[in-house]
Amino acid sequence: MSERGTPLLSAAQLSVRLAGNRIVDGVSLDLNGGELVALVGPNGAGKTTLIRALAGLLPAAGTITLDGRPLAAFSARERARRIAYLPQGHAFHWPMQVAAVVALGRHPHADPFSPLSGEDRAALAQALATTATEPLAERTVTTLSGGEQARVALARALATQAPILLADEPTMSLDPRHQLVVMELLARAAQGGNAVLAIVHDLALAARFAGRVIVMDRGRLVACGPPRDVLTPQRIAEVFAVEAVITDTAAGAIPILHRPM
Amino acid sequence: MRRLRDWRLLAVLAALIVALAILSLMVGPAALSPRAALAGLIDGDGVAGIIVRSIRLPRTLLALLIGATLGLSGAALQGLLRNPLAEPALFGAPQAASAGASFVIAYGFAGATSFAVPLAGIAGALISIGGLVAVAGRRASLTVTLLAGLALASFAGAATALILNLAPTPYAALEIAFWLLGSLEDRSMDHLAIAAPFFVASWLLLALNARAYRALTLGEDAAASLGVDIDRTRMMVVIGVALGVGAAVAVAGAIGFIGLVAPHLIRRRVGSDPARVCLPAALTGAALLTAADIAVRLVPANPTATAIELKLGVVTALIGVPFFLAMIFSERRALEGAPS
Numbered sequence A: 001m002s003e004r005g006t007p008l009l010s011a012a013q014l015s016v017r018l019a020g021n022r023i024v025d026g027v028s029l030d031l032n033g034g035e036l037v038a039l040v041g042p043n044g045a046g047k048t049t050l051i052r053a054l055a056g057l058l059p060a061a062g063t064i065t066l067d068g069r070p071l072a073a074f075s076a077r078e079r080a081r082r083i084a085y086l087p088q089g090h091a092f093h094w095p096m097q098v099a100a101v102v103a104l105g106r107h108p109h110a111d112p113f114s115p116l117s118g119e120d121r122a123a124l125a126q127a128l129a130t131t132a133t134e135p136l137a138e139r140t141v142t143t144l145s146g147g148e149q150a151r152v153a154l155a156r157a158l159a160t161q162a163p164i165l166l167a168d169e170p171t172m173s174l175d176p177r178h179q180l181v182v183m184e185l186l187a188r189a190a191q192g193g194n195a196v197l198a199i200v201h202d203l204a205l206a207a208r209f210a211g212r213v214i215v216m217d218r219g220r221l222v223a224c225g226p227p228r229d230v231l232t233p234q235r236i237a238e239v240f241a242v243e244a245v246i247t248d249t250a251a252g253a254i255p256i257l258h259r260p261m
Numbered sequence B: 001m002r003r004l005r006d007w008r009l010l011a012v013l014a015a016l017i018v019a020l021a022i023l024s025l026m027v028g029p030a031a032l033s034p035r036a037a038l039a040g041l042i043d044g045d046g047v048a049g050i051i052v053r054s055i056r057l058p059r060t061l062l063a064l065l066i067g068a069t070l071g072l073s074g075a076a077l078q079g080l081l082r083n084p085l086a087e088p089a090l091f092g093a094p095q096a097a098s099a100g101a102s103f104v105i106a107y108g109f110a111g112a113t114s115f116a117v118p119l120a121g122i123a124g125a126l127i128s129i130g131g132l133v134a135v136a137g138r139r140a141s142l143t144v145t146l147l148a149g150l151a152l153a154s155f156a157g158a159a160t161a162l163i164l165n166l167a168p169t170p171y172a173a174l175e176i177a178f179w180l181l182g183s184l185e186d187r188s189m190d191h192l193a194i195a196a197p198f199f200v201a202s203w204l205l206l207a208l209n210a211r212a213y214r215a216l217t218l219g220e221d222a223a224a225s226l227g228v229d230i231d232r233t234r235m236m237v238v239i240g241v242a243l244g245v246g247a248a249v250a251v252a253g254a255i256g257f258i259g260l261v262a263p264h265l266i267r268r269r270v271g272s273d274p275a276r277v278c279l280p281a282a283l284t285g286a287a288l289l290t291a292a293d294i295a296v297r298l299v300p301a302n303p304t305a306t307a308i309e310l311k312l313g314v315v316t317a318l319i320g321v322p323f324f325l326a327m328i329f330s331e332r333r334a335l336e337g338a339p340s
Helices: A047-054 A076-082 A097-106 A118-130 A146-159 A176-191 A203-209 A232-242 B004-026 B034-041 B046-082 B093-106 B116-136 B142-165 B170-180 B191-206 B211-219 B220-225 B231-253 B259-269 B272-296 B314-335
Strands: A007-018 A020-030 A036-042 A060-064 A083-086 A162-165 A196-197 A212-217 A220-225 A242-249 A253-261
Touching: A007 A047, A020 A047, A036 A047, A036 A176, A036 A203, A047 A083, A047 A196, A076 A083, A076 B170, A083 A146, A083 B220, A097 A118, A097 A146, A097 B211, A118 A146, A118 B142, A146 A162, A146 A176, A146 A253, A176 A196, A176 A203, A196 B034, A212 B034, A220 A232, A232 A242, A232 A253, A242 B034, B004 B034, B004 B046, B004 B259, B004 B272, B034 B046, B046 B191, B046 B211, B046 B231, B046 B259, B046 B272, B093 B116, B093 B142, B093 B170, B093 B231, B116 B231, B142 B170, B142 B231, B191 B231, B191 B272, B211 B231, B211 B272, B220 B231, B259 B272, B259 B314, B272 B314
Parallel strands: A020 A220, A036 A196, A036 A212, A083 A162, A162 A196
Antiparallel strands: A007 A020, A007 A060, A212 A220, A242 A253
């Protein structure tokens, strides 16, 4: 699957059981620097579980390789510097200042007993600038709108400056404009050399922004490749039980969904 | 990162604590002037020296250490649970310490002020930690840990009630009942020496995880992805709170509300960042408990009654609850909707 040298993160025959059920079943995939990969699939396909396992947050059978070494051989801190993870529905439990929330992205780099270094500050400034959250820096995160919170959550993940970004439905419950803003930010991170894997429910967004699309169904990886090859009417019918047509546009071959089958 | 405003607040709290500590050395049945109290503390000569050094100094130091432990425990638990309602009694350690101490008092092994009481209290707290880890498991989820803690707290409460119920003499029952209300009366430097190592261990365990509480504002998954070992953090906080609060109950009886109120008070000043709340919450707890212990000595008591002084736990609750209600009232809109 890899076209661009050694993958940054790869999984081979990855399986995850939760409460006795096999949620992820023998998935193998590679993530390369410089590409945005969309992970699509119906609810319950195992997308979140797969991404959590790839982030090292769940015990999994099979092998996950990070920079050519087994993921399990990395300390939590080393791993956190290499893989940034953006959970679903970004939670902010305390009404903290946006700047302090984004600074949490530097947690894996920071010395527990010293203030932020120059490098930390530069990373924070860049993350705030990239996500256009600088004007929000002094605001209280819990008072922001959903779109603003999504950008802050993304800024927090980008502030780590990890080469790998795993995002679980980063466009969830966002208005159309913010969905595009977030996808553009992810695409830009990929253009900057990062490997970005994002769970996306909107197939049109996936087709438009992702270099590759991975389709999961009932725990298995059923297709992987460029959107035009993977998101065909036949596969969309098989996996999502939805009738679709593919429309060629300036932005690529975009699936238009018609009706449930 | 602490800002200038934070440092100023810490300086104010430190000054307040010093002033309260001096006041605490002055106040009692034999009132001393500040000069006489300080002279007694430094020289140790005469009646003033004995009063200050062997009676008022231990209780002042204990009030400071216990108050700080309760304040820090509250801040740490609220950070761990991401919930401003968490308080140190949540995992059953104080209740178990009460049960251990009550047992010793009831069966006449010792009077309420002997060292056997704090030792039994600490043993009770340690047993409760062991029970919690055994029942919930080392890598238990928060829900399982909370449920196991709740069960253990109820069990320890029932054990204390049983001990009261079966107390061999009415006098023993009365002694337990008063002891449970919390007091620093007649505590000595030996009490301090027994409890201090537990307090220090508790502070270390809780303070070492301050950055983890901050990362946990993003939820457990995101915090784990940032390199925080969630299981280890949870275990360290549960043990840290149990050691500190268990030892506090063991030497002073049950003292409520400080662990809940101190972090709330301080959040209005330093904001909600759970890491920045820890130190000022500890200092606020120390100041609150010292002030309460001064108050119990100032309120005229009836010398013919069984209890000479008002009990500390009574005062912290009597002052703490209305205060807490006032705070909820003034902040209820913020608490209900988007926090301020």
